[in-house]
Amino acid sequence: MPVVCHEGQSVELAEGQSVLDALLAQGVPVPYACRAGICQSCLMRAVEGQPPASSQQGLKETLRLQNYFLACVCHPTENLRVALPSAQELNVPATVTGLRRLNAEIIELTLMAHAPLDYRAGQFIAVINKDTGQGRSYSLASVPGEEESLHLHVRRLPGGRISGWIHEELRAGQTIEIRGPAGDCFYVPGRPEQPLLLIGTGSGLAPLYGILRDALARGHWGPIRLFHGSRNAGGIYLRNELRELARRHPRFDYVPCLSGPDISPGYASGRAHDAALAEVPDLKGWRVFLCGHPDMVQQAQMRAYLAGASLQEIHADAFQSNHAGAAS
Amino acid sequence: MNDPTTATQNATLFEKLGGEPAVNAAVDIFYRKVIADPRINTFFFGVDMAQQAAKQKSFLTMAFGGPHHYTGLDMRRGHARLVQMGLTDRHFDAVLEHLGNTLRELNVAAPLIDQVIAIAESTRTDVLGR
Numbered sequence: 124m125p126v127v128c129h130e131g132q133s134v135e136l137a138e139g140q141s142v143l144d145a146l147l148a149q150g151v152p153v154p155y156a157c158r159a160g161i162c163q164s165c166l167m168r169a170v171e172g173q174p175p176a177s178s179q180q181g182l183k184e185t186l187r188l189q190n191y192f193l194a195c196v197c198h199p200t201e202n203l204r205v206a207l208p209s210a211q212e213l214n215v216p217a218t219v220t221g222l223r224r225l226n227a228e229i230i231e232l233t234l235m236a237h238a239p240l241d242y243r244a245g246q247f248i249a250v251i252n253k254d255t256g257q258g259r260s261y262s263l264a265s266v267p268g269e270e271e272s273l274h275l276h277v278r279r280l281p282g283g284r285i286s287g288w289i290h291e292e293l294r295a296g297q298t299i300e301i302r303g304p305a306g307d308c309f310y311v312p313g314r315p316e317q318p319l320l321l322i323g324t325g326s327g328l329a330p331l332y333g334i335l336r337d338a339l340a341r342g343h344w345g346p347i348r349l350f351h352g353s354r355n356a357g358g359i360y361l362r363n364e365l366r367e368l369a370r371r372h373p374r375f376d377y378v379p380c381l382s383g384p385d386i387s388p389g390y391a392s393g394r395a396h397d398a399a400l401a402e403v404p405d406l407k408g409w410r411v412f413l414c415g416h417p418d419m420v421q422q423a424q425m426r427a428y429l430a431g432a433s434l435q436e437i438h439a440d441a442f443q444s445n446h447a448g449a450a451s
Numbered sequence: 452m453n454d455p456t457t458a459t460q461n462a463t464l465f466e467k468l469g470g471e472p473a474v475n476a477a478v479d480i481f482y483r484k485v486i487a488d489p490r491i492n493t494f495f496f497g498v499d500m501a502q503q504a505a506k507q508k509s510f511l512t513m514a515f516g517g518p519h520h521y522t523g524l525d526m527r528r529g530h531a532r533l534v535q536m537g538l539t540d541r542h543f544d545a546v547l548e549h550l551g552n553t554l555r556e557l558n559v560a561a562p563l564i565d566q567v568i569a570i571a572e573s574t575r576t577d578v579l580g581r
Contacts, residue, residue: 421499421500424500425486425500428483428500429483429486429487433479434475434478434479434504435479439501
């Protein structure tokens with residue numbers, strides 16, 4: 124099996140073992156989160172040897188050409204000498220410009236990057252604590268051109284190190300680091316008449332709020348239907364802003380959904396994707412965006428497809444665990 | 452350069468079928484047939500659909516004679532769990548049936564369908580772990 128060398132330490136990969144697992148077993152502190160080749164936390168660079176193309180999927184061309192790869196999905200066929208990227212190679216400093224409570228669990232973190240960030244609403248960036256080196260990815264709710272700053276919805280996770288740090292320690296004026304953007308869950312211009320279905324739970328609203336406003340700003344005129352779900356009314360946020368958008372844009376329609384036992388006027392009862400598919404049973408020709416709890420996303424993907432949506436047109440938030448409750 | 456006989460033939464088949472857009476159109480129809488078929492859909496319960504769709508796309512790209520990275524060993528490893536669950540020729544035949552019907556729905560010419568089926572057929576022993 125191929126050998127991976129990091130700072131003079133060599134380890135032979137076991138059958139089926141990823142570069143990430145081999146290095147972690149050696150005590151190399153490689154940051155990681157999703158272990159699925161998505162979040163890009165475990166980005167590394169091959170200084171010698173060629174990483175397999177499958178470990179470079181989703182990386183920017185400039186990074187691919189420099190032999191960056193994702194350690195968690197890297198199963199090399201040749202020996203590699205690898206290095207962890209230094210912070211200054213990839214990270215961009217950003218100043219905290221605001222922290223606003225959206226509901227009991229979620230705050231909006233507003234950042235001003237020190238260098239312009241070329242991103243699409245709905246993509247994600249990693250927020251990095253410089254002191255610990257730990258990072259976590261959050262979807263962008265802001266829209267380039269609409270807002271100068273970056274907006275993230277950060278849910279406080281039990282035992283979550285990054286979300287705890289953001290909720291309890293970060294203050295406006297502090298400088299942190301960000302990395303990215305990445306991800307392909309965003310509005311695709313070119314078909315302004317196409318109906319769009321947006322389903323989110325919890326802080327999965329963040330990318331949808333960005334995608335929705337991006338679509339409207341780009342002159343989308345087909346129907347846009349947003350279903351935001353939570354257990355109880357306390358979990359629904361940005362309700363006034365969304366109602367105002369619905370009032371101004373007759374083709375946009377917003378349905379907050381409560382899956383818990385409470386019944387409140389102005390809310391649909393039941394899970395967001397159940398409500399959405401009950402109202403739009405035929406999704407042929409629709410573009411569908413799903414963000415939030417992984418169980419919801421997985422079920423809704425299948426049901427949207429069976430309801431006629433094309434696989435190519437079902438976008439799922441790649442970075443789901445933020446919204447779901449996996450500790451970090 | 453590539454071996455002129457096999458490489459050109461494969462490229463030709465992939466091109467004749469319409470390349471990647473044709474694969475995408477076919478995956479949509481093919482995978483819908485597969486997960487609607489009670490003979491085989493139990494093998495797909497509980498798996499992540501996006502990952503599964505990506506796998507179907509790789510499989511169809513290969514069967515269409517397109518660029519792919521599959522090896523026989525990948526096929527073996529990828530299906531070992533399903534073989535343990537009872538994957539047999541009967542299930543493999545059902546998948547080929549859906550593949551053929553998908554291509555007929557897309558009005559692909561019969562000789563090309565035969566070529567696609569032949570490529571898919573060539574994976575049988577690896578898929579079934581024999």
